[in-house]
Amino acid sequence: MNYLIIAGEASGDLHGSKLVSALKARSPEAGFKGMGGAKMREAGVDTLFGIERMGAVGIVEVLGDFGHYYKVYRTLMREIASRSYDALILIDYPTLNLRLAKQGRRFGCPVFFFISPQIWAWRKGRIKEIRESVSKMFVILPFEEKLYLDAGVDAEFLGHPFVDHVQPSRSREESQIKYSLDSKVKTIGLLPGSRMNEIDSLLNVMVEAAEKIRNELGDCQFLLPVANSIDPVILKQRLGTNPLGIKLIEGEPYDVMNSCDMLIIASGSATLEAGMLGCPMVIIYKLNRLTYWLAKLLVDAPLVGLVNIVAEEEVAKELIQDKVTVENISAEVLAVLQNPEKGKAIRERLLKIKNTLGRPGVMEAVAKRIADYMDKYRDNEKTPV
Numbered sequence: 001m002n003y004l005i006i007a008g009e010a011s012g013d014l015h016g017s018k019l020v021s022a023l024k025a026r027s028p029e030a031g032f033k034g035m036g037g038a039k040m041r042e043a044g045v046d047t048l049f050g051i052e053r054m055g056a057v058g059i060v061e062v063l064g065d066f067g068h069y070y071k072v073y074r075t076l077m078r079e080i081a082s083r084s085y086d087a088l089i090l091i092d093y094p095t096l097n098l099r100l101a102k103q104g105r106r107f108g109c110p111v112f113f114f115i116s117p118q119i120w121a122w123r124k125g126r127i128k129e130i131r132e133s134v135s136k137m138f139v140i141l142p143f144e145e146k147l148y149l150d151a152g153v154d155a156e157f158l159g160h161p162f163v164d165h166v167q168p169s170r171s172r173e174e175s176q177i178k179y180s181l182d183s184k185v186k187t188i189g190l191l192p193g194s195r196m197n198e199i200d201s202l203l204n205v206m207v208e209a210a211e212k213i214r215n216e217l218g219d220c221q222f223l224l225p226v227a228n229s230i231d232p233v234i235l236k237q238r239l240g241t242n243p244l245g246i247k248l249i250e251g252e253p254y255d256v257m258n259s260c261d262m263l264i265i266a267s268g269s270a271t272l273e274a275g276m277l278g279c280p281m282v283i284i285y286k287l288n289r290l291t292y293w294l295a296k297l298l299v300d301a302p303l304v305g306l307v308n309i310v311a312e313e314e315v316a317k318e319l320i321q322d323k324v325t326v327e328n329i330s331a332e333v334l335a336v337l338q339n340p341e342k343g344k345a346i347r348e349r350l351l352k353i354k355n356t357l358g359r360p361g362v363m364e365a366v367a368k369r370i371a372d373y374m375d376k377y378r379d380n381e382k383t384p385v
Helices: 010-026 038-043 059-063 066-081 094-106 126-133 144-150 172-178 196-217 232-239 253-259 269-276 289-298 306-311 326-337 340-356 362-382
Strands: 002-007 031-035 046-049 087-091 111-114 136-139 155-157 187-191 221-226 247-250 262-266 281-285 317-320
Touching (some): 002 010, 002 066, 002 094, 087 094, 087 362, 094 126, 136 144, 144 155, 187 196, 196 262, 196 281, 196 326, 221 232, 221 253, 232 247, 253 269, 262 326, 269 340, 281 326
Parallel strands (some): 002 087, 221 247
16 A cells, blocks of 8 residues: 655644554555655655745745745655555645645545635535545544534544653652753743744744843743754854853753743643643734734634634634734733733643543554545455456
């Protein structure tokens, strides 16, 4: 069995690696080729392209590197047209992956889509295209299953993959010792994102807010977990002389989150990870002004942060676009750190979210569904007409 598997960002790379491992556990001879990052390569995927240049968010940002995006698109379309694969596995990244899904159906290749497009937030009309091109949709938010089923899409909620791996590798006390933290001093995490355009737009304001927070508190310490998709050398250069003593930590995002009293975090999947660990946060995000204007026209969602979307309420304060200021960020952080009861209430509400996300063993369940589907598909192909 040969699969073409496509992921376009760091979270998709992680999920893809877990899914590949689960599929290989069922069928050791299975082959995988496609697009992904270091984790998917470690899992055994022969990557035609990496994800390092695939992280642009918005039309304006994509146009800035259009030549590369078009090359990726044309190459993957040709791969599907070659009929060299038994199935296509698409992970999130709908702008590209919905086009590849249509190509897969055109050439008679079963299409599995893991992490569905957020049609409940924007471009609801895509549901017709999804119904016609996706063989099986695996949704990761509980409310999405009914939405897709009602629209005629073969969709199933088997749980959110975070339930299997969002957990620290050590206790909070052990991490504090490893990171040389003072347990009597407040620790604040800075998480500017896993894409370079997020680093460009958010890192500086985070650092400036951190400086203001330290001035207000008198003493505090800062951690910055480095995403796998970001070169730590770049972050060190951006921090310059680093007068705040911000500690860069590689490869341990959950231990960092678990060590912090508060996070300043870019909107994205990391907000849900932090929420599952019960860490209070303020969510921030900025886009190119034209991209933001277009998004405002297209997106119909009152909440932006994934943790808030799952909770169906603003548990974590959201600061978007022009609200992303040093004053606003620092005010939200201080409001929690200087009010222990407020921080406790937020932590308790966040920890309840995990109970809505399904049971452990998500990737194994998804792999089983894919394997069962392919068995039936091959049996139908062998059945004489």
